[in-house]
Amino acid sequence: MTQSVYYFGDGKADGDGSMKELLGGKGANLAEMNLLGIPVPAGFTITTEVCTHYYKNNRKYPANLEKEVNAALAKVERAMGRGFGDPKNPLLLSVRSGARASMPGMMETILNVGLTTKTIPGLIAQSGNERFVYDAYRRLIMMYSDVVMEKAAGIEPKEDQGIRKQLEHLLEARKAKVGAKLDTDLSAADLQELSEAFKVRVKQVLGKPFPDDAKEQMWGGVLAVFASWMGKRAIDYRRIERIPDEWGTAVNVQAMVFGNLGDTSSTGVAFTRNPATGENEFYGEYLVNAQGEDVVAGIRTPDPILKKREAKGQVSLERRSPKNFKQLNDIRLKLENHFRDMLDIEFTIEQDRLWMLQCRVGKRNGVSAVRMAVEMMNSRFIDAKTALMRVKPSQLNELLLPSVNPVAERKARKIAEGLPAGPGGATGQIVFTADAAEQWAAKGKKVILVRAETSPEDVAGMHASEAILTAKGGMTSHAALVARGWGKCCIVGCGALAIDSHGKKFSVNGKVYKEGEYITLNGTAGFVYEGQVALDIPDLQKNKYYRALMATANKSRTMGVRANADSGADARNARELGAEGIGLCRTEHMFFDAQRIKAVREMIVAKNDDDRRKAIMKLLPFQRKDFTEIFEAMHGLPVTIRLLDPPLHEFTPNEPAQIAALAKDLKISTRELQDRVNQLHELNPMLGHRGCRLGITYPAITEMQARAIFEAAANCQKRRIKVLPEIMVPLVGHVNELSDQEKLIRRVADEVMAEKKIKISYLLGTMIELPRAALTANQIAQRAEFFSFGTNDLTQTTFGFSRDDIGTFLPEYLSKKILPEDPFQSIDQEGLGQLISMGIQKGRATRPNLKVGICGEHGGDPASVVFCHKVGMNYVSCSPFRVPIALFAAAQAAVSHPSQEDHHMATAKKAAPKAKKAVKKAAPKKKAAKKPAAKKATKKAAKKK
């Protein structure tokens, strides 16, 4: 039979810090602290397996549980020298959850368990503090009746009719009656009477008496913790944090110690370093004569731990109790030294005796995560790989986004709070429709789109806005999903807003805000402010910690990172952010300019091949100029240019008036143009006449584009600009499609090279964005020199999802957990992943040195980047603003999946055996950390091409 209960206390422990999966984070660390000789109240942990067993077996405990709990409880009693339920020397317990991953505030806790009519007198005698005991008792009743008797029992009271509310009313009534302002103004007698009144009300409302048996209370607490694991709040949290339901929670039952036994008692929460700035200083707060929850609840303002942080009238722990402070600071250093990370600790001083109640890795914001990682690495506290894994790519995002200036924010007028759906800060003028957003933005105005909720039709307007604010919706609402995808600031579910779109205004708490007025959003916190509040625009180059971390990342990663960019300006920006090339240059964006689109339209209405060719060739100088600018910007770096992809109807108007005007312009009859427009109409344009299907049916398009590329390349090369064009044929499903286009492109290449008397090196490859392309990648690789996975389209066809149309069902799919996440945000590794992996393997089976990348939007999603690394891609390509995150995620991937590196090494080995040998002679040492520069260079050359 497996062990269900793990004891800890008195310097001993059944478990240790490595057993987080079984004991939860809290339980494992309580055991570990015991083993480190740190004073911790004795207790025991019921394992996560018990929770899993409980839910798998129709909510039944394992047979051995009760026996093991009793045995562990006896040890606790011995360690603490008290008896649970003992009338004379009673032991009180806390019952807390403890999952593998921290889920702060999502689950339940019961304190003061073991207080009964029998044990109260003994505790009064022992503590000499009647008021303290009755206060603890009334707290226990409130907590227990709410959490165990109501919530865990599945009782759903009407709003404001919950037992907690009712008991709070009794408390308020009592306070009013005796003229007390604060809870602390109530006397022991008041609290005793109140406890009795509570018990009567509990019986009335819930139909059962509050249990007067210590063990019954303890088991009730255990049940409540397990029940809260499947509570709605916890489930929602896990979905967002991607914590599996199957992990379960442990339960920690621990002897209570009290920070509220008078002025020599206190309780506090601290971080071993500053979690906001990352500075290496002890950072925390404590409250004299208080229980831990008082600190967290924020009812009283706590005092700082450090003397130097004292504000006026505050007394730091350092000053109040130097002995306790020294003991605590020693523990802080001991813990950091042991765990090699910043820790979040909870402590209680009971009548001058220090107890540690909790220690766990501390949460931190992006700025501090980066600083701590770099400082710990620099002081050799952790190695470079560990430093890299310490920062979440999403935290890096915080450093990249504008944020509300904290000084300005303190003075700003907060008008509402909502859910922080998209991080960062934004300020702009209020608009109420997507159309208005587009129109105002087109005039150069910065707008914030305010809606009850958004829908797919709003997408263009959302994109044009600085930020989005909605009155309805949760973290997976349309607005939230879309905004996060774009890295855009967004607050949703801001229920206080009463929006009147027709009247172009909203009101909040009685105040009205009209279209055009300014507001400011802090999307990281979910706060809405009146007016324009100053924003901090991050200047990464000034952040030395960021630079150090990225330098480490760039040394560690084996996969290249490119950017998707369609213009010289974008390309320059991408390069500054660290991009090592262009992974996707979409040429169609160059077709929409007013001058150019006319030629496109002439081509569309051309009646024969000659006219069509003539019209198309008008675009040549424009395209050549575009490519020249991009080549200049990317001097020495590869540029992947995708040939025309969208269906031609995207270039024609749809409204009758526009058609008439265009017909006049093109000198054809309206009827003729209308016929052509109708002819181009497609039922499913996503699956229609686009991609290479265009180039095959209208070869002149490909010819013109190829010519523009090679002429631009030749001109640049003559000016000593190093060009590495990679021509990419889109939407290939059959190798013959690629062969057809390849023939044409290579012919044009040869022509241009002959005309210009210059040799241009280039690659010719294809997008892999259709399932059939992945399935027949072995054939396609016969013609393609590189693959670039177009995971946007591949997701559409693999799932049969039109990204434009999923708004009607995807939110429901996510809320019903039919899909774990939006597959357009993060690669569906289970399904799509198979096609990608198959495509790469089959492709490389044909062409071992096939270069493989990704250019879908997944290229900027950290989880997807790790996947790309694992399946052996040479690079990812993403929007310029995601480049630093992709660079960083690639480094994390290399650290967490070094086998991939080995794979690359093997390839590099084959490719360059001589270089390797030379290196070997020069530097016989083998340690990876000490790779000589030459070897690194070889590796890089082989991998990041």
Add this chain to the structure above:
Amino acid sequence: MTQSVYYFGDGKADGDGSMKELLGGKGANLAEMNLLGIPVPAGFTITTEVCTHYYKNNRKYPANLEKEVNAALAKVERAMGRGFGDPKNPLLLSVRSGARASMPGMMETILNVGLTTKTIPGLIAQSGNERFVYDAYRRLIMMYSDVVMEKAAGIEPKEDQGIRKQLEHLLEARKAKVGAKLDTDLSAADLQELSEAFKVRVKQVLGKPFPDDAKEQMWGGVLAVFASWMGKRAIDYRRIERIPDEWGTAVNVQAMVFGNLGDTSSTGVAFTRNPATGENEFYGEYLVNAQGEDVVAGIRTPDPILKKREAKGQVSLERRSPKNFKQLNDIRLKLENHFRDMLDIEFTIEQDRLWMLQCRVGKRNGVSAVRMAVEMMNSRFIDAKTALMRVKPSQLNELLLPSVNPVAERKARKIAEGLPAGPGGATGQIVFTADAAEQWAAKGKKVILVRAETSPEDVAGMHASEAILTAKGGMTSHAALVARGWGKCCIVGCGALAIDSHGKKFSVNGKVYKEGEYITLNGTAGFVYEGQVALDIPDLQKNKYYRALMATANKSRTMGVRANADSGADARNARELGAEGIGLCRTEHMFFDAQRIKAVREMIVAKNDDDRRKAIMKLLPFQRKDFTEIFEAMHGLPVTIRLLDPPLHEFTPNEPAQIAALAKDLKISTRELQDRVNQLHELNPMLGHRGCRLGITYPAITEMQARAIFEAAANCQKRRIKVLPEIMVPLVGHVNELSDQEKLIRRVADEVMAEKKIKISYLLGTMIELPRAALTANQIAQRAEFFSFGTNDLTQTTFGFSRDDIGTFLPEYLSKKILPEDPFQSIDQEGLGQLISMGIQKGRATRPNLKVGICGEHGGDPASVVFCHKVGMNYVSCSPFRVPIALFAAAQAAVSHPSQEDHHMATAKKAAPKAKKAVKKAAPKKKAAKKPAAKKATKKAAKKK
């Protein structure tokens, strides 16, 4: 060095009949006939490998070729006792193509090779027939200058300026000059002069003299044959017949014998059995004093071989030359006995001596193919498996389609000819637009749609028509593709038609045909007739050969065949045609009826779940009735019912007027309805809110449909009708989608069974129609009891092709050979096939007894049926009219891929070991052909469920 040239003659041969790949069909059979002791003029075959080598090596022959040809030629000279180029005793040669598969008329032939100014006198002396020699000479010049000097040289003259035309003009001029009516009226002197004039003109036009050297002529002939392999006609033919370009052609060089050396000479073509009816009688024709091409060309009417076939004034070979007839008939019997098939033979009698020039398996129509296969099987000439393989599924089609009555056709007035794009016969009234076709058809009229060409917008009208006739387009034009897909009669490329759509008329040869007038099409031949010509509607039950063949097929096949049917009437029809169940019942077809669609629309505009449920539940009685009728029709057979699949916007109108009317009807504002319609609009409906996505977001739909199915099943079962419902959830991409719907369906099933107090056996499964479903089939099979591959949608998503939109590029893809065939017609085994095969393997890895079928339109395509068999499907399902073809193709698959049978046997073994044992005891014999009935029953039970 591999042998390039194979000699045959005089009872000896280097090759034999088994070497068709190397020697081509003709060459292999010439060798074989020699080995059989049949008199064949000596000759040699240049292998197909030489052709392949020629095209692979920049049109160069292998080094050894000339030497080998010379050696073989020497043998031929010895065998025939003549010398090639010998002035006194000249040998003449024919040079003919000979591919592995017959390509009649597609490639070139040169006869009389070796006639030069040197050899002419010798041949005149030898034959004693000057006229014959000069006639042969002028024919050689015409043929050679056309085929070798012009075509093979790649010269493309202007229309009517080709050398052949020019020489024909000279011939006509000569005839006019001397007052000759027929070529045969020209004298030896005329022909001699004409030959000289020909040579002058050849030099003038082509710039080179006609070669006067025997060997040069021979090599010219060889070159022309190879060149014709890559001629446009041959390439087109191969594409249609699916013959690979890589096969190449052989060249047969053979001693000439002459049927035109006077009245004791003749030449003929015969079939060992009647190729039109299949009757076992010698069937053929011959011409006295003629060359073989005269028979084929149809200039003179030939006489029959058999006495009993003589028409007035005809003299059969049997009567004219009983000795030659007996010899020929003996050869006929010898050949049939040797090849065990009906053969097509060519012979020449040169001055009473019989020579066989060719023998090959004879082409036959569907009716005769079936009869011959069955009669040969019944007379134990061939075994059952061979009999099954003798009939092409497409030939079976001929027996199933209406055809123009041959007697009536003879009297009918033919007005035009076109390409036979869709076989069968049809008669109907002329219409000129797709809309008119739909409108007239809706009124119960039979119409034939006449268009210059069709486009995807015409599809509905094409479907409503009896047949389609176009003035433009080829065998792969839109009309041809679509019509063949439907098994609809169609003639395309009927260039004689001058169509005036606006005037609603067409004219042909000056005569005008107006809308509403009748025409009749013979789509098998490509003939258009005036008026209504009687059609023969096939009555399969009267065709005893068909019945015998199908009985054999049904015994042989291991895979089941079901039909796609949506109503009781369809189901009954399908059952009569041999369907063993319904593989796809599309429930949405039941929603479009006027009464019902109102409820659907109420559902669509419902503002809350209650109203939506109420509206949906109005459909329950209708659906229950539909299912009851289908269950009744399929008593004892399984019925797979697919839940609602199409997007809801298919049920709403689009025109403003219709919307206004509907709004009034639904008692909501037009604006409200318009908003809802807009909301439902999708950019890519194919990838939108449909399939199980509907059932998940509107669970009441699934609930209603499940209830209708189970209530109908319960009611039927109470009436002792055996129901086997299989409920199919469409468009599943993730197992969670299926789980969601499964929960709901099983709950309803339990409810209905409890209400009706009856137990209903049913299966619950899913369509596999998205790549992701195939990729994750192992997970989906955890919930699905059966898979049905929806290869229509799977083709759309795997290729990224919208079937509605491919019209703009697919024809070009087929003509450019980018795709070998339309993937919607025949399963793309290379790409899609991987997903299917993977889906089955993964599914069965999870659930070994998973039932697997296909319900896309590919289920009726013979090649696809064979594929389905090979990958281990339990059944295919297709349109009722394709059921016999599918049954037959399944039998052919079992015969040609018995390993699949073994796989099934293994499964059956595991499933029913007891039954197997019992059988073993009862019948210890092992031969497959004598499987005892009990075993067969077991096998069938295991496979055709």
